[in-house]
Amino acid sequence: MTKTGHSATYEEVQKLHPLYFNIVRRRFWWFAISLLIIIPGIISLFLQGLNLGIDYTGGTMLDITFNKAVTQTAISDTMKSVGLEGPVQLSNGDTAALIRTEALEEDKRSELLNALETKVGAFDKASLKEDKVGPAMGQELTRNAIYALIIAMGMMIIYITIRFQFVFAISAILALLHDVFVVVGVFSLFRWEIDATFVAAILTIVGYSINDTVIIFDRIRENEPKMRRGDSYEDMVDKSVWQTMRRSVNTVITVLISLFAVFILGGESTRMFSLAMLIGVFCGAYSSIFIASQILVEIKRHMKKKPRSGGKVAQATTK
Amino acid sequence: MRRGNIIKLIVLVLLVAVATGLSIKPLVDPVNGIPLGLDLRGGVHLVLQAEQDKEGNQITNDDIDKAKAIIENRVNDLGVSEPIVQADYGKKRIVVDLAGVTDPDKAVNILKTTAKLTFRDAQGKVLLQGDDLKDAKGGQGQGGQGYVVNLTFSSEGAKKFGDITTQLVGQRLGVYLDEELLTNPTVNTPILNGQAEITGYATLDEAAADAVLMRSGSLPVSLSIAEKRQVGASLGVDSLNKSIHAGIYSLIFIFLFMLIYYRLPGVVADFSLIVYGLIVLWAFWGFKVVLTLPGIAGFILSIGMAVDFNIIIYERVKEEIRAGKSIRAGVESGFSRAFITVIDAHVTTLIAAFTLYLLGSGSVKGFALTLGIGILVSLFTAITFTRQVLRWVVGISPKMKTFWFGVRGDV
Numbered sequence: 001m002t003k004t005g006h007s008a009t010y011e012e013v014q015k016l017h018p019l020y021f022n023i024v025r026r027r028f029w030w031f032a033i034s035l036l037i038i039i040p041g042i043i044s045l046f047l048q049g050l051n052l053g054i055d056y057t058g059g060t061m062l063d064i065t066f067n068k069a070v071t072q073t074a075i076s077d078t079m080k081s082v083g084l085e086g087p088v089q090l091s092n093g094d095t096a097a098l099i100r101t102e103a104l105e106e107d108k109r110s111e112l113l114n115a116l117e118t119k120v121g122a123f124d125k126a127s128l129k130e131d132k133v134g135p136a137m138g139q140e141l142t143r144n145a146i147y148a149l150i151i152a153m154g155m156m157i158i159y160i161t162i163r164f165q166f167v168f169a170i171s172a173i174l175a176l177l178h179d180v181f182v183v184v185g186v187f188s189l190f191r192w193e194i195d196a197t198f199v200a201a202i203l204t205i206v207g208y209s210i211n212d213t214v215i216i217f218d219r220i221r222e223n224e225p226k227m228r229r230g231d232s233y234e235d236m237v238d239k240s241v242w243q244t245m246r247r248s249v250n251t252v253i254t255v256l257i258s259l260f261a262v263f264i265l266g267g268e269s270t271r272m273f274s275l276a277m278l279i280g281v282f283c284g285a286y287s288s289i290f291i292a293s294q295i296l297v298e299i300k301r302h303m304k305k306k307p308r309s310g311g312k313v314a315q316a317t318t319k
Numbered sequence: 320m321r322r323g324n325i326i327k328l329i330v331l332v333l334l335v336a337v338a339t340g341l342s343i344k345p346l347v348d349p350v351n352g353i354p355l356g357l358d359l360r361g362g363v364h365l366v367l368q369a370e371q372d373k374e375g376n377q378i379t380n381d382d383i384d385k386a387k388a389i390i391e392n393r394v395n396d397l398g399v400s401e402p403i404v405q406a407d408y409g410k411k412r413i414v415v416d417l418a419g420v421t422d423p424d425k426a427v428n429i430l431k432t433t434a435k436l437t438f439r440d441a442q443g444k445v446l447l448q449g450d451d452l453k454d455a456k457g458g459q460g461q462g463g464q465g466y467v468v469n470l471t472f473s474s475e476g477a478k479k480f481g482d483i484t485t486q487l488v489g490q491r492l493g494v495y496l497d498e499e500l501l502t503n504p505t506v507n508t509p510i511l512n513g514q515a516e517i518t519g520y521a522t523l524d525e526a527a528a529d530a531v532l533m534r535s536g537s538l539p540v541s542l543s544i545a546e547k548r549q550v551g552a553s554l555g556v557d558s559l560n561k562s563i564h565a566g567i568y569s570l571i572f573i574f575l576f577m578l579i580y581y582r583l584p585g586v587v588a589d590f591s592l593i594v595y596g597l598i599v600l601w602a603f604w605g606f607k608v609v610l611t612l613p614g615i616a617g618f619i620l621s622i623g624m625a626v627d628f629n630i631i632i633y634e635r636v637k638e639e640i641r642a643g644k645s646i647r648a649g650v651e652s653g654f655s656r657a658f659i660t661v662i663d664a665h666v667t668t669l670i671a672a673f674t675l676y677l678l679g680s681g682s683v684k685g686f687a688l689t690l691g692i693g694i695l696v697s698l699f700t701a702i703t704f705t706r707q708v709l710r711w712v713v714g715i716s717p718k719m720k721t722f723w724f725g726v727r728g729d730v
Contacts, residue, residue, distance in 0.1 A: 007642055106427060127554040132547040141680055148678040155670045163663050197613050200675060200683045207671030211664040218660045247634045251627040254573050258623035261569035262616050267561035270616050
């Protein structure tokens, strides 16, 4: 790439941003903040696990809109009368009921719906929503989700190693795991229900977080060969992070706008999905700026303590 | 140069406006437009798992094929438009999607029934099976009383049925559908013409439903419902409207943001976004992507990400201008440099979308597909369209103020 003029110096980059502060030097703060969120999440994961929906556990979920307000006990009692139990959630002025129970055979399901109609009240059949997942299907979904995550991460490590260096890949993957743990941890802490689309949300977050990190790494890759004798790696990374700051912030704003629109207006079915995405995208942007590059700095520092050998290989992969 | 570019831009704006106007109708056409998934128009999604019988006989691919053909027959008899019936040989499953079905409960019952029609003597011994049937039709009983299913046997079946009825004169002949006794008449005279009538139905609907089952034949394996997702029609419409709302608001706010923050290039970005949206929707249409709720969410998300390309480029262009380049040179080098960045970043997202598509279940697959198409189209739009438009815009005047690019003069 030919360039005229001179590329911005570290000082110029600092002056350009009114809110400039040295991100790299404070890296242990960011690590501490992240741990403060992740550790409670992990403890919660061990203690109470995740609130898995019927997509994973198997079961039947009925979303019924009654013609007039109903009570929770009326529905629970009716379920008991046909020999079923499970949580009931009312919403929309107590007219909409979300019923979860074991996976129902067709006969049992009709029995329940008939009982509800006679004992609780008439409901609109055209707005009935039903999900039934057999237990075997749930296990399959969980297994596929884990496979998908592992395969995606493996492919990303390979790609980043080819395009950058292995150290970059490791830093990016650690930042990405950070995001996954934050989202999964928060969902565990608040007992939010996890459905089939949660897997999609996690994988999109993975894609987004890596995307975001790669943009910054791309700048580091560009700036690294331009380092002069005596320049510190920390300063170069800090400069790169700030050079891409506007992009990082603006992109996360536009993506968050999209997600907020879906979260607020998209209706009940996509609410949990967009919530997971909102947390994940925010966290992905944070980890790209504050975690990924700082991990890279730390790894590079430890590598440097040994005799320098691999440090210059980076240039070969740039073009 | 200058006037030419303005004319080109005006023509382009008009072209895009016309293309948008002309696209709306064919894209949202209920018959030939982008197909909507059943979570958006109501319907049932069924995963039917073939169960091994008690003797533990292996389920062969042939069994699955036969079962699939029978299910297809039954679905067609239900009068569902564009039903999807797929066989999964590895997992011994048949996946059925019935979008827009009016009575989902009835459909489910008809599909999962094995429907083995048997004729048995008083001791319960099976004398004849429904395989020898040629046709079955629901209709009104003789003398207008009740409803019946009229059976017509094949020539071989007619002979067998004749023999049986000859033997059983004066005795009862039980007619069973699976283990349910439909009727148990006493045979008065031998029936040799291959016609039989099953009486005792209260409604024509019931008779017709059983006729469908008898006509389509019995499933070679019994099927259980491993997964069922049913969405009422009005709920689907409601979800569709909500998603469209979400999409429109998201677009408006992104438009405003880009306009305020990036000024002139912001206009180009917004304009490119419209073109992006059009191409994506036509791609959905062309590839017959069934649009589902998660799919729409993926599309809306991809709008946010498509803007990213513009943001990366504009930030880069700003840097190049600050480094002392002219706006035009800045746009050119900004584009080439940003392109490397974007490729690396988007390939990683594509990897995620690709794995999701391979391993995800139905709704997740839809999301992955729309996200993947979105990313590819955003690359395409940025390289071809955005780049050219930006070139024309900066070509209008060589003395264009850097202010219009959001670069402050003092830096």
